[in-house]
Amino acid sequence: MNEHPQETPAQAVTGMVEHVLGLAATWTAWDGEPARVDGRVYTPHKAIRRVADHLVDHLAELEARLAGEDPQPDRWHASASTTVADLAPFTQEDLDEARSRLVRLARVWANRLDALTEEQLDRSPGRGWSFRELALHLKGSTYYADALGDLS
Template sequence: MNDSAQERLRETGTENPAAAVVAMVDHVLDLAATWTAWDGKPAHVDDRVYTPHKAIRRVTDLPQALNSVRAGDTPILDHLAELEARLVGEEPQPDHWHASASTTEADLAPFTPEDLDEARSRLTRLARIWANRLGTLTEGQLDDSPAQGWSFRRLAEHLEESTYYADAVGRSA
């Protein structure tokens, strides 16, 4: 977990894994609320290019290999699919995402008020699904999760690092 993610967890006063996911989404949406004023210039951070659309796309969908963690590679949807598959004894489906090295034409589009509404709806629902699912698990299930991979608690805490993408874009004036 990066320093800003740990700080947000301390601010919430809890290490509840559901709270980590909700805090991440709240932070991303707080920044996204300013992106309708984005000047259209992609942010160059580390060795990648980030835009408002790409930040939302990366937070929502895109995965990373659990064995090669790169700061911020934390997909809310992909890890949810992994958690659900492991709970029912299935192998998680392999992904075919292009990761953050890929910047699409859609990523470069202006971020409109409608895009913000869509992001709010999508991310708020995904955070609620995570919180509801994690709330049904025992402490034992959170910490000693079935099958290979991180514990479910660690998966949820790892999602807090998705703020990397929104922070890369930052606040628009």
């Protein structure tokens, strides 16, 4: 018997957010120097923005496909863009806002994914990854937080 059952798609998303927020809890100590990783610049605000944008983007895709619509094209500037707001200090209030935003987005994802049948997860309507693959793709959003790491 398998002692470690396979992670569900919902757990992949909620676990990713828990990981990101665990690291973000250390970012109030950020010294203001952006991290340079893979030719891109990362800051606490940018990492949170990228995780939230990634969750919103693929949630919109999932919902459009379930409704039989073509998903809206992705027009994010993504990691290539670092805004003035991304360079701001990361305060306890920013952490509280990030927690509220990301935990709610993760719950929307988990509720939606848990409501789908195994068939819907694996044979998802429309073009693109299955919804199971989409959730596993989102798990990779830890990249943005890992670029900064633990700053405690």
